[in-house]
Amino acid sequence: MRAARTSFALLLTLTFAALASAENRVTLEVITQKGIPVTALQTWSKLLDGKGADRVRLRGGRDGESVKIEEVELGSTSTFQVTAILSKNETLHMPDGTKFTKRNISKLPAWFDRIKVGGEEELTRRPGKDGMTGAEREGTLAKLTKQVNFDTKGQPLDVVIGDIGRHVGLEFRASDATIAYVQSRTAKDDVKGISAGTALAILLRPYGLIVVPKREVGGAIHLHVVSMDEKEDAWPIGYPPKENASKVCPVLFQFIEVEINRTPLQKALGAITPRLKTAMFFDHYKIDQDNINMNIDVRFPKDRTFYKKILDHLLYQAMLGIELRVDEAGTPFLWVTSAKRG
DSSP: SOOOOHHHHHHHHHHHHHHHOEEEEEEEEEOOOOOOOOHHHHHHHHHHHSSSSSSEEEOOOOOOOEEEEEEETTEEEEEEEEEEEEEETTTOOOOOOEETTTTTGGGGGHHHHHHHHHHHHHOOOOOOOSSOHHHHHHHHHHHHHHHHHSSSTTSBBHHHHHHHHHHHTOEEEOOOOHHHHHHHHHSSOOOSBHHHHHHHHHHHHHGTTTEEEEOOOTSEEEEEEEGGOOOOOEEEBOOOOSSHHHHHHHGGGEEEEEEEEEEHHHHHHHHHHHTTOOOOOEEEHHHTTTTTTTTTTTEEEEEEEEEEHHHHHHTTTTTTEEEEEEEETTEEEEEEOOOOOO
């Protein structure tokens, strides 16, 4: 029995409460180059109003002045004093090299949000396509490599997801509709002993959901739970093993005497899988989508052969295929999915 149970919804509530804490401030001082018409200054004064800065001031420039950011700390908050230059061609030059004109000024609030949350460092980072730097990606992988250490099958899905998040030290993001949906479902699989990343992907897939790690402005990495229809880069359900399958899971290639006569598939698998001592998970989503009959009678002629061949033959009779995969920690597991095309 776990000492504490943290529901998915509660974890989200706590997260949003933390975001409501005191916010940093940012001021903008715009140095105008000589030769800018007065009418342009009036226009830019209006353009900058309400764009995210807590105070805006335009003034003429002096020799030697340049763009800069200064941070003034006051208790638990900071004020970032931004000095920018408005050039004669009416381009606003920011300290990080970003340029704003009348055409893209709508992006300025997002720029101010970044500095309010993450300071100057937030402006200078260079992330990859997933929004994370190499170090952030490695840190997220390290957390999601931690193994789930409790039973999950049949438990409320929101509680299981929340407990995994607490277990690895990562918070979730999801829409209200997704939260309500997860709260009404139970976990179909026992992912105890499987790394958290792969475990979350397995638990969410039956319900058409995926998990996507994203870096938020300011540095926090959150796990976004979204519909697979959103075409996001989902965290994978394990990975193809880098080594030969016989090395990764040698039991699959052990020989036994076998004969199976008109036995329901589930019963046949139930007799084999305990001997493998390797977790087997079913792609419930795709199996349901393709209307696969999991209770079909299967056969295997009398023979001496290895487990992998037996499994391939039995599952093929139900239009299923099996793959050997490994989780983030390198733990092998078997993934059974529909063999139907499309």
